[in-house]
Amino acid sequence: MLMDEVRHYRASGLPQRAPNSMNNYGLVLNEVGMRPFFTALLEGYLQVIGARLFGDDQDRARTVGDRALGTDDWGGSSLSSHHTFVVQYSPDTDRHLDMHVDECDVTFNFGLTDAGSFEGSDLVFCGMLSSLEHRRQVVTYKHVKGRCVVHSGKRRHGALNITAGERASLILWTKSEQFRRTPTYAASVQEISRRIEVLPPETVCLSYTHDLDYSSWMSTTRIKVVVRGKLTSGDAELFVEPQFTVGDVAEILCYGTSRRGGSWHDYRTHGGTPPLASLMRFSCKGHPQLEFAKTLEAYGIGDGDVLDYASRVVRTSVVFCKAWDQLNGEPIYFNQRYALSNNAVTGFDLRSFAYRLVAPERKHTLGFADLRLICVRSGDSIEDASSVAGLFGRGESLLCVRIELTKWARCRPVFLVVEKGAPLVTHRGSFNLAIELKLLLFLQLHRKEYVFRRIVSFL
């Protein structure tokens, strides 16, 4: 019945937003008139359970049956508010949920789908946020319809890929405002330094969104796919991480080699034009002309991950962004991308490109000679004859290039040069995902294929 309501609401066209910052599919039930019902559920039933499992020393049970519970006080004795939503997964929408902790103190997660109607999508629980073992696996759970999993919001968890069918869960994130004001709370949500982890993290507990060291732990095994006779520039090699889906790689090739062909999603749902990649043939392990899917199957390629995807496939390039303010502030909009396809790109190429970007805005008042590029790190002017690849400092993954106009105006376009492939950039002591990776991550999560097509090109 609840799922019927969710479907009806979603079909109604009434306003709705994503259930939380990580799930895109589902519905916030509190926002469609159901808050009072779930408040009653919390007050009538769940508070008691919260107190027994995560309450103060008087309320908290020490054992369940003859097993030690081993939980701590997470404000379960005074749970007072809730954020209640439904999340949904399917192979074509949200496929998985990256490792995370919740924005709450105690989470109640009810399975809404028959276990037989989906495959995969197990919930994986790892350690507590502030423990040395927070990236070690503790238990894996397969949802059962009608059964509720109760866990501390601060336990690291995530959902594995769903490989078939659909799954939905009803989730109540509950909070204790009272507990949040205590010093115990402040101490227990301190993230521990990665440096003092005793055992190395387990891959399944790594988060590509939250772990700065994610890529360094991921498998480096990769295969080489050679694309023959499809590119005007000749044969090309593509390195592929084992986690890639067939679709991920096919899409890259598809976008890189041709703008023709439909999207995988439309093709699977409605038929019509197949994606170009499905018509392509590849060579692998000495077998020429293998169908793409077969090539990757031969290597047991699994599911994809966008950071490695970006780091292995989309190589160094120059991203032109405009920002009116701080150099490392959020750029106001994404403007244009210049692919550094080889080491031969020179300062002159960059300046010509920059000129094409700036000139239309300055009407006809800007001559080519009015424009100079400055490497922000060194403060040096970039000479026309210099190699752009050589501008990256050792180990540096972000290089800012400022455009200077001899006739200076208030608005200064700022150009960022990003070496894709390094998910992190350090600038003035802060860590950030490189802009392109943020975009890729966003696009991967939101599956905005039309935008994706515009920014990813095969080098």
Ligand SMILES: O=C(O)CCC(=O)C(=O)O
């Ligand atoms: O997929 C699930 O059941 C868990 C979802 C979850 O962890 C969350 O929304 O916080």
Ligand SMILES: [Fe+2]
């Ligand atoms: Fe969660």
